Amino acid sequence: QKEVEQNSGPLSVPEGAIASLNCTYSDRGSQSFFWYRQYSGKSPELIMFIYSNGDKEDGRFTAQLNKASQYVSLLIRDSQPSDSATYLCAVNNNNDMRFGAGTRLTVKP
Amino acid sequence: EPEVTQTPSHQVTQMGQEVILRCVPISNHLYFYWYRQILGQKVEFLVSFYNNEISEKSEIFDDQFSVERPDGSNFTLKIRSTKLEDSAMYFCASSTGTGGQPQHFGDGTRLSIL
Numbered sequence: 001q002k003e004v005e006q007n008s009g010p011l012s013v014p015e016g017a018i019a020s021l022n023c024t025y026s027d028r029g030s031q032s033f034f035w036y037r038q039y040s041g042k043s044p045e046l047i048m049f050i051y052s053n054g055d056k057e058d059g060r061f062t063a064q065l066n067k068a069s070q071y072v073s074l075l076i077r078d079s080q081p082s083d084s085a086t087y088l089c090a091v092n093n094n095n096d097m098r099f100g101a102g103t104r105l106t107v108k109p
Numbered sequence: 110e111p112e113v114t115q116t117p118s119h120q121v122t123q124m125g126q127e128v129i130l131r132c133v134p135i136s137n138h139l140y141f142y143w144y145r146q147i148l149g150q151k152v153e154f155l156v157s158f159y160n161n162e163i164s165e166k167s168e169i170f171d172d173q174f175s176v177e178r179p180d181g182s183n184f185t186l187k188i189r190s191t192k193l194e195d196s197a198m199y200f201c202a203s204s205t206g207t208g209g210q211p212q213h214f215g216d217g218t219r220l221s222i223l
Binding site for chain 1: 118120140142144150151152153154155162164165198200203207209210211212214216217
């Protein structure tokens, strides 16, 4: 069974703070890792992707991957109210991509 | 920016009927996918498709489901003998390549089975 686990939240942070979102996965053969943002009633929107162990930064977002621990995380710096959404962790193995249930983030002004 | 286009946005069908959900992937993408999301639940992988054949499928994608690329632009998901529990958002996605290239999602079709 290919499981992707996320803390469902809600995670609440004040505007300007760092939001930290975590994800673990069970399939050791997983090759690529994604973070999507989903607003209520909308489709998933790609935020970040990472393939190798370590950190990858893109603007206010940093993805971190530790394959040995089967752990992926997303940091959002200088959080804005517009960042309030559900963040989905997705893990891919040979075109079979599995999603976590998502973490609901609320950024309070 | 190129987009994945899905039609219709909302489909209402009587239980037991067949439905076809349509998708136009991004034009230079080669890999196509269908996902579903039951209200309040997680996004679930159904199937991936490449070079006119199924690449991977999940345990959800049973004989009730089929996919097809009938022409050079459309990618369809057919659901036969629909059941109440098939009610969900169905998302199409596409990517440029395999090995986990980022997938870009369409806006989805909301399927309601009555």
